[in-house]
Amino acid sequence: MEGAAAGGSWAAGFSLSAVASLLFLFSMLQEHIPFQLQDYLAAMAARLHDLLSPYVTVTIDDHASDSFSRSEAFLAVEAYLSASPCAARARRLRADIAEGADRMALAVDDHEEVADDFRGATMWWRKSKAIPRANVISWAPRQDERRSYHLTFHRRHRALVEADYFPHVLAEGRAVTVRNRQRRLFTNNPGADWSGYDDARVWSHVKLEHPSTFATLAMDPVRKQEIIDDLDMFRDGKDYYASVGKAWKRGYLLFGPPGTGKSTMIAAMANFLDYDVYDLELTAIIVIEDIDCSIDLTGKRKKKKKDKKKKMMPPSDDDDEEKKVTLSGLLNFIDGLWSACGGERIIIFTTNHKEKLDPALIRRGRMDMHIEMSYCCFESFKALAKNYLGVEQHEMFGEIRQLLEEADMSPADVAENLMPRSKTKDVDACLERLVKALHEAKETKAAG
């Protein structure tokens, strides 16, 4: 290893090159030496190397010997090196789109070597490729190529590598993978069977490419900040959750009339946290409470007699019992979803009718923070006006403020009225259209 030799003494450099020559000779002779002797010689060469060299080498293979999937350690190192400043000095790189990622990622190419500086210690990374000997002739690209990373460092840094450097590489590598991957939005399929754990039928997902952020989300700034703080606290709260003995999970219930920004908030949260999102649309679920929620000592749920209560919003013409979901089935599913996955989890429930939900469903622990998304207030309007029209002050703002207090209009409707109808953004026309719509909404409210 060139870099390692340069970093050590002359003697180490000499001994390394001597060993390298021996290894080269060994590989030349390999074909003429019986198998048993090959193993013996390899072991001897390794011991000779150990005796002479002050350097330690750790190998990380891309496939664990008993597994077909790629090793997590290898992927973490690959991701770490792709983003590390040390890789910027590599001359040969390889570009690829990793599984689940949405952009090209660069990785160090085969046989390339890079030096990473960690707290004053130099870590040399080299990537190697090996093609196992096989008596198979194939025109297809070799599937059995094995790649490995070799980390070489001075033996006095061994404790540092084990205690600090490897955890650092793993954490950074994972963070890079999360940043690169395509995030997904899962939504529940109406009518799915909630009694089982068949995730594929219950959830469908799309790529999450929603542009909404907390900066564009219109709501009371104080409440918005509370939510951001809560998410921040959760994200960095791994140790805290462990110390109080709680699973690292949090549930949010977003409730409010249609068009008040519940789905927009979900996208903003996902973009803020870089998480996948499970959006459980409760209004689309029919729950028939035919099972009592108290649990007897044998752990089974007691059945209630014939007292069937509709607790959630069912499309009333849907009489297909098969499609209906029992409350306990839904609770089991939600709790199963929580416990099935390690690591941090956020699940967001949305509904237009909080008052119709069963208390068991929305108790703290399942839904820890209840967030009301309400009709557009003046603060929200100001955010939308800035976002859609680029105005922060206007003589019509006073009138609009007054009207917003008297009429119920969702942010979705306010936004729609503010949207310019032509490329020449006519701010006055947009605000006038909003005032007119607010007057109508006010009359409707008074009449209803």
Ligand SMILES: Nc1ncnc2c1ncn2[C@@H]1O[C@H](COP(=O)(O)OP(=O)(O)OP(=O)(O)O)[C@@H](O)[C@H]1O
């Ligand atoms: N608070 C908000 N801030 C910014 N834009 C909003 C807000 N509320 C609504 N909008 C706009 O209105 C559209 C519809 O809002 P959204 O889908 O988030 O409503 P919702 O509360 O999820 O409604 P529903 O109950 O029908 O699902 C959004 O795409 C967005 O453009």
Ligand SMILES: [Mg+2]
């Ligand atoms: Mg929605």
